[in-house]
Amino acid sequence: DAEITQSPRHKITETGRQVTLACHQTWNHNNMFWYRQDLGHGLRLIHYSYGVHDTNKGEVSDGYSVSRSNTEDLPLTLESAASSQTSVYFCASSEFGTGGVSPLHFGNGTRLTVT
């Protein structure tokens, strides 16, 4: 079965360190997304990609970057981790862009703690 795999599931890092969260999907979807989930804020979009070499900023993109070198992977990098970036991060993918009803398929998340 197709799926989205996120790694690691849990990560503890120190303030100022660079951190990369991995996301790998086998749906063969063009669209991929990164969200963060925080209590009281729901899900907020960080970055998204429509395809290889395409990346776009979401609602809360400051301090984060992504790159898309193939269809399957969209790693999320925190350039210099801050305590405000302690959160649960979800990767998702979908089949269509605008104009189509395309459900998001989510991974199981990475819990990141910045100390």
Place this chain on the structure above:
Amino acid sequence: QQQVKQSPQSLIVQKGGISIINCAYENTAFDYFPWYQQFPGKGPALLIAIRPDVSEKKEGRFTISFNKSAKQFSLHIMDSQPGDSATYFCAASIQGGSEKLVFGKGTKLTVNP
């Protein structure tokens, strides 16, 4: 500015009861309204969705009611079961585009046996 307001933040229901979660939106350009269900330790998963050309959509025990004039939509869970205990997110987007999907803040539902 929050575009989708969801209430209540938490909800406790007895087994067999009806769970009701409400959402209100501001942007009249929204034309796709999905609900996502999230169990602890898992990512959200699409539960049910509606377009504004219908006022109600039912799938099993789950029903979306949509009121376009009031810019409100709600999720009803009939005969609620302990297995329905999860966090529910309403969302809205324009032209069904996932990149434009705006989520509510979520409702934690607990169904007591």
